[in-house]
Amino acid sequence: MARPKSEDKRNAILAAAVEVIAEQGLGAPTARIAKMAGVAEGTLFTYFENKDELLNALYLALKGELREALVPDFPRNASLRERAQHLWRRYVDWGVANPHKRKVMIVLSASERITDQVRAAGMQAFVETGTLIEHCIASGHLQGHSAAFASAIMGALAETTMDFIVREPTQRDRYLDAGFNAFWNAVAHA
Template structure:
């Protein structure tokens, strides 16, 4: 009879995977992930049938965590710019506080090992932000960029901003404001 799976072990494996992938990339050995999680390598495959399944589940978990940080207290009734600024600040807070998770998510985002259905599921988690982009474009507040392109601009500028904040934490507010202004100028209609 198979042992019941533990949510704690599954979470430990995901946490370890984020750390190891941040360090070694998506080609990181599963043995190292299991070792860091404090389990046997075979145990990893009790929770995730394949390494690709582990990578896809990690991608979804990281996106869900980011969503859970960005969307509470989302100012739905405020201007487009204020809603975008809220999402920006929350994204930066999460990324600066979780450098390994941020780096792992960045590597997973460009990996061909993440399935299209996983990417689509992750996007659904941000449906509210996507709706903001589409609505704002339709009403002329934003340039007519595809939402994925606007999100990519935000992601790239946020990564740069987080790198500078990590190097010079005392200038965090300055970098955050400058990064947001660059993003806003790239997506908003003049």
């Protein structure tokens, strides 16, 4: 009779995958991931049928973690600007605090190995964020453009903000505000 799967082992494999992929990219060997997780390579394949399944599970885990970072204390009744700024600050803070996860999320998001179904599932967690961005652009500078375009602008500005905060942590608040203002001025009401 097969042993029940351990959530701790699964989580250790996912955590190891973050570290190894951040260092070596998507070509990182599963043997290295298993070793860092403290399990046999065969055990890794007990939890994930193949590497693509591991990558897709990791993508969903990271998306879920990011969503959880955005949600606490979300000011649902605040102004559009205040809600957008809340999401901005939480996203940037998550990225600065989790540089390897941030790097891996970027790599996985660009990878063809992530299935359309998994991408859709990952984005389900951000429906409210998408709606917020749509409201921001409805009559602003990007009127007529997609929420995906505005989200890409937000992502690029957030990445730049994160990079500068990492370089100059004492200037965190200054960069957070400047980055958000650049985003807000790009997408919000004119």
